[in-house]
Amino acid sequence: MNAFWIILTGSLVATCCSLLGCFLILRRMAMVGDAISHAVLPGIVIAFMLTGSRDTIPMLIGAGLLGVLTTFLIEFFHRYARVQADAAIGVTFTWLFAIGIILISVFAGQVDLDQDCVLYGEIAYVPLDLIITKGGLSMGPRTVWMLALVTLLIGAFIVLGYKELFLTTFDPAFAAAIGISTTLWYYLLMGAVSLTTVASFESVGAILVVAFLVAPPATSYLLTDDFKNMLGISVLLGIIASFAGYYLAVWLDGSIAGAIATVTGIEFLLAFLFSPTHGKLRRQKRVQMVGH
Amino acid sequence: MQDFIEFFSFTDANIRYVTLGSVLLAASSAVVGCFTLLRKRALVGDAVAHAVLPGVCLAFILSGTKNPFILLIGAFVTGWLSLVVIDYITSRSRIKEDTAIGLVLSVFFGIGILLLTAIQQTGNAAQSGLDKFLFGSAASLIGEDLIAFGVVAVLLLVAVVLFFKELTLLCFDQAYARTIGFPVRGLELLLTTLTVFAVVVGIQAVGVVLMAAMLITPAAAARFWTENLKVMLVLAALIGAFSGIAGAFVSYTAPSMPTGPWIVLIVSMIAILSFALAPGRGWVARILRQRRNKTRILEENLLKLLYQLGELRQDYGSARSLEELLERRNIPKSEALGGLQKLKRQGYLQKDDGRWLLTPEGEKRGRRVVRLHRLWELYLTQYLNLASDHVHEDAETIEHIITPELEQRLIEELNYPDLDPHSARIP
Amino acid sequence: MILQVENPVVEVHDLTVSYDRKPVLWGIDLTLPAGALVGVIGPNGAGKSTLIKAMMNLLPVSSGYVRIFDQPLKQVYSRISYVPQRESVDWDFPASVFDVVLMGRYGQLGLFKRPRKADKDAAMEALEKVGMQGFANRQISQLSGGQQQRVFLARALAQNADVYFMDEPFAGVDIATETAIIQLLRLMRDQGKTVIVVHHDLQSASEYFDWVVLLNMRLVASGPTEQVLNQELLEQTYGGKLTLLSKVGDLLRKQEFPAREKS
Numbered sequence: 001m002n003a004f005w006i007i008l009t010g011s012l013v014a015t016c017c018s019l020l021g022c023f024l025i026l027r028r029m030a031m032v033g034d035a036i037s038h039a040v041l042p043g044i045v046i047a048f049m050l051t052g053s054r055d056t057i058p059m060l061i062g063a064g065l066l067g068v069l070t071t072f073l074i075e076f077f078h079r080y081a082r083v084q085a086d087a088a089i090g091v092t093f094t095w096l097f098a099i100g101i102i103l104i105s106v107f108a109g110q111v112d113l114d115q116d117c118v119l120y121g122e123i124a125y126v127p128l129d130l131i132i133t134k135g136g137l138s139m140g141p142r143t144v145w146m147l148a149l150v151t152l153l154i155g156a157f158i159v160l161g162y163k164e165l166f167l168t169t170f171d172p173a174f175a176a177a178i179g180i181s182t183t184l185w186y187y188l189l190m191g192a193v194s195l196t197t198v199a200s201f202e203s204v205g206a207i208l209v210v211a212f213l214v215a216p217p218a219t220s221y222l223l224t225d226d227f228k229n230m231l232g233i234s235v236l237l238g239i240i241a242s243f244a245g246y247y248l249a250v251w252l253d254g255s256i257a258g259a260i261a262t263v264t265g266i267e268f269l270l271a272f273l274f275s276p277t278h279g280k281l282r283r284q285k286r287v288q289m290v291g292h
Numbered sequence: 293m294q295d296f297i298e299f300f301s302f303t304d305a306n307i308r309y310v311t312l313g314s315v316l317l318a319a320s321s322a323v324v325g326c327f328t329l330l331r332k333r334a335l336v337g338d339a340v341a342h343a344v345l346p347g348v349c350l351a352f353i354l355s356g357t358k359n360p361f362i363l364l365i366g367a368f369v370t371g372w373l374s375l376v377v378i379d380y381i382t383s384r385s386r387i388k389e390d391t392a393i394g395l396v397l398s399v400f401f402g403i404g405i406l407l408l409t410a411i412q413q414t415g416n417a418a419q420s421g422l423d424k425f426l427f428g429s430a431a432s433l434i435g436e437d438l439i440a441f442g443v444v445a446v447l448l449l450v451a452v453v454l455f456f457k458e459l460t461l462l463c464f465d466q467a468y469a470r471t472i473g474f475p476v477r478g479l480e481l482l483l484t485t486l487t488v489f490a491v492v493v494g495i496q497a498v499g500v501v502l503m504a505a506m507l508i509t510p511a512a513a514a515r516f517w518t519e520n521l522k523v524m525l526v527l528a529a530l531i532g533a534f535s536g537i538a539g540a541f542v543s544y545t546a547p548s549m550p551t552g553p554w555i556v557l558i559v560s561m562i563a564i565l566s567f568a569l570a571p572g573r574g575w576v577a578r579i580l581r582q583r584r585n586k587t588r589i590l591e592e593n594l595l596k597l598l599y600q601l602g603e604l605r606q607d608y609g610s611a612r613s614l615e616e617l618l619e620r621r622n623i624p625k626s627e628a629l630g631g632l633q634k635l636k637r638q639g640y641l642q643k644d645d646g647r648w649l650l651t652p653e654g655e656k657r658g659r660r661v662v663r664l665h666r667l668w669e670l671y672l673t674q675y676l677n678l679a680s681d682h683v684h685e686d687a688e689t690i691e692h693i694i695t696p697e698l699e700q701r702l703i704e705e706l707n708y709p710d711l712d713p714h715s716a717r718i719p
Numbered sequence: 720m721i722l723q724v725e726n727p728v729v730e731v732h733d734l735t736v737s738y739d740r741k742p743v744l745w746g747i748d749l750t751l752p753a754g755a756l757v758g759v760i761g762p763n764g765a766g767k768s769t770l771i772k773a774m775m776n777l778l779p780v781s782s783g784y785v786r787i788f789d790q791p792l793k794q795v796y797s798r799i800s801y802v803p804q805r806e807s808v809d810w811d812f813p814a815s816v817f818d819v820v821l822m823g824r825y826g827q828l829g830l831f832k833r834p835r836k837a838d839k840d841a842a843m844e845a846l847e848k849v850g851m852q853g854f855a856n857r858q859i860s861q862l863s864g865g866q867q868q869r870v871f872l873a874r875a876l877a878q879n880a881d882v883y884f885m886d887e888p889f890a891g892v893d894i895a896t897e898t899a900i901i902q903l904l905r906l907m908r909d910q911g912k913t914v915i916v917v918h919h920d921l922q923s924a925s926e927y928f929d930w931v932v933l934l935n936m937r938l939v940a941s942g943p944t945e946q947v948l949n950q951e952l953l954e955q956t957y958g959g960k961l962t963l964l965s966k967v968g969d970l971l972r973k974q975e976f977p978a979r980e981k982s
Contacts, residue, residue: 034394084512161831
């Protein structure tokens with residue numbers, strides 16, 4: 001049963017992250033996703049201190065706000081202080097992450113978070129924190145419920161805003177010319193990324209969030225030329241990675257998050273070499289055939 | 293205060309080591325960071341930092357020891373590999389650079405975490421301390437470690453000094469460097485190698501995630517203070533070194549505090565202050581400059597008004613009341629009064645029985661503004677084909693900014709004109 | 720030679736556009752007639768793209784305003800369309816030709832609504848007009864330059880607008896495509912649409928356009944082609960930069976001076 005809950009958690013995180021990641025990588029903003037996933041840390045710690053618990057709602061709000069603030073800060077440093085774009089990202093997220101780590105040390109007694117957990121999460125403990133009804137009936141882990149809710153929200157966001165997200169990603173100038181606000185959709189997308197990051201942070205840690213945001217979308221980008229297929233394949237790849245990663249971790253007796261990230265990398269490598277349309281080996285073969 | 297004296301007297305050998313170590317690590321990565329920043333590849337350092345972890349773990353698994361040199365070699369190999377992979381993916385597929393960086397960063401790090409946790413589970417006693425690579429611990433830099441990393445740091449600095457010219461050209465204009473026969477591939481390799489070394493040693497101090505800050509942040513801060521690359525390198529090194537010392541001091545006074553995050557916090561604050569306060573490029577300096585422009589516009593407009601009144605009445609020698617001025621131009625009263633008083637202090641105006649009179653200097657400056665206004669109007673109608681009723685607004689700004697040289701050229705291009713497009717005389 | 724028209728489709732009043740405070744277009748006063756094929760012509764860096772982008776409010780302006788059909792732009796989004804430069808998007812994007820053309824309908828659809836049958840028909844029709852109906856399911860990454868340009872054109876057509884802004888639609892396309900595009904543009908003009916085209920080739924300009932706007936940092940001329948394309952005006956347009964103007968522009972940027980006293 002524990003395996004089921006852990007894999008389900010991983011799959012839910014994979015679903016949200018891969019969906020949003022498709023938009024991020026096509027906008028060339030993969031590193032902004034990386035920055036947000038690190039920078040929400042102080043928000044989580046502060047929400048933790050203020051409420052004194054791991055209450056989900058304040059945590060989501062606190063860290064979600066910080067995620068959007070990160071995007072603002074990057075924009076601000078870049079636009080108004082004219083810091084080079086990549087440097088603005090680097091300075092912002094390391095700064096906020098450092099503050100988060102320091103806050104954890106300062107309130108070490110009160111905050112039940114440790115440094116390692118920040119990076120690679122505690123997905124193994126997900127099944128331990130159950131919601132039990134008054135009748136004593138177990139409703140399953142709290143995290144799973146929260147992630148399911150977030151996944152629904154993200155799914156609804158993408159279905160309802162599909163047109164606008166697609167257009168502002170592909171051709172922002174045309175979008176603006178026909179009256180669709182690129183800024184609005186940019187911040188909505190970043191808000192969604194922040195929400196996902198925060199919801200996933202505790203269970204899988206920053207690094208797996210980044211892996212899911214980037215690797216499955218990049219892999220499916222090599223496999224298909226259709227955007228809807230790209231979304232579907234990314235989700236599928238993320239879920240497969242959750243399965244395979246879990247068993248890899250059990251076999252090696254190591255971190256589940258680390259193992260899942262490893263599997264997403266293997267998936268990418270396979271696609272990079274063998275993709276029917278964009279794979280390295282396939283291409284070489286085709287070149288040889290043409291040569292004959 | 294006691295702590296402060298104790299710390300900075302460096303009587304304790306341990307403090308000496310830790311401080312020296314932090315300074316060397318922070319300064320050398322800051323210097324290398326300047327080049328990666330200028331090549332617009334700042335975030336690549338982040339990927340290398342994450343990619344070092346699997347190398348360290350593999351080196352430990354294969355050798356079974358924590359000898360710093362062996363761990364360094366492992367770290368070097370995977371760090372270097374990560375850069376090669378990023379370049380290979382971006383050049384050989386449709387994947388863009390940012391995606392490749394994010395991919396390599398998270399996957400390499402994932403592998404590292406997997407290996408690290410697997411090692412920890414084996415119960416091998418020798419492994420304890422490997423995880424300090426995650427968050428770094430400058431405070432535990434002693435003896436053997438320090439010597440190893442110190443040597444690398446010094447080598448880095450020497451390499452940068454030796455290849456300064458070549459690296460500068462590489463960052464500035466790669467295509468040009470190739471055409472004049474520089475071995476660009478080799479230099480890229482050198483910079484890559486330097487970056488990996490900087491990361492490998494820097495990670496000891498601040499850990500994987502925050503290593504990016506040691507490369508990017510001091511360089512980004514230094515960039516705001518100077519346009520000269522040599523000065524920028526020295527400044528970045530100083531900023532890095534200062535943060536290193538400050539971090540070591542914090543962890544000395546409060547041993548429970550993590551050194552790395554403090555170093556990063558301090559260096560980030562320096563950077564943010566630089567973005568805001570640096571003269572020239574800084575945000576505040578730019579706002580001040582805009583404010584100064586505004587007062588200049590106000591003052592010159594007042595002088596212009598007085599001059600125009602004189603022109604109108606053919607009498608520059610009489611004083612005018614504030615009301616007379618405001619009748620001709622809509623300026624908030626308090627602002628106008630402040631401006632007038634300031635002009636009086638500067639010697640451009642005299643106050644005579646509550647009314648205002650141009651001094652000879654004031655008249656000269658007022659005349660110049662009026663002249664520039666009319667010259668520019670004429671220029672716009674002659675060279676830009678603008679209708680004469682559309683040029684006034686433009687000239688309102690430009691009259692405040694034209695330098696004497698530009699004024700001269702303007703007069704020449706217009707062939708020493710007498711009248712503006714509205715047939716007013718150009719004084 | 721700047722001819723202003725009655726009841727213009729596009730009215731540009733005292734427009735100054737700056738990048739980083741340096742004006743690249745100075746005080747443009749321009750009116751364009753309805754139902755014309757308009758060419759915007761000038762040397763590299765003259766601000767041609769900047770002008771049409773500013774007309775569509777894609778860039779902040781330092782001064783002046785633009786009215787289309789005598790209304791502010793916000794009220795006429797559905798009546799204008801835009802064909803950006805081909806290089807402005809990533810053609811590796813995972814989308815089919817049909818996906819891109821369907822984007823032309825997004826503006827009218829509004830939030831949350833999905834494209835209906837009528838929209839798909841309109842998109843298909845637009846593809847037929849540019850002779851690309853056989854490519855509907857092709858991936859955009861597999862198109863040639865000329866085909867890419869036709870797809871962009873089809874997207875604008877699907878929108879069924881009244882004014883079209885096109886940024887260098889003839890750049891880097893084959894002769895066949897160029898001919899097909901100009902025929903299509905003429906057809907659109909004959910249907911009463913106004914088409915404003917940024918164009919860099921002087922040779923073909925006199926043949927293609929009814930109305931020409933000559934531009935180089937400032938408006939040199941605007942009027943019927945035969946009256947505008949003469950030696951004197953072309954010399955004014957291509958005869959070097961106005962160095963004084965650039966210098967003053969540089970000063971504005973360096974000193975962070977506002978382009979207008981009160982902004």
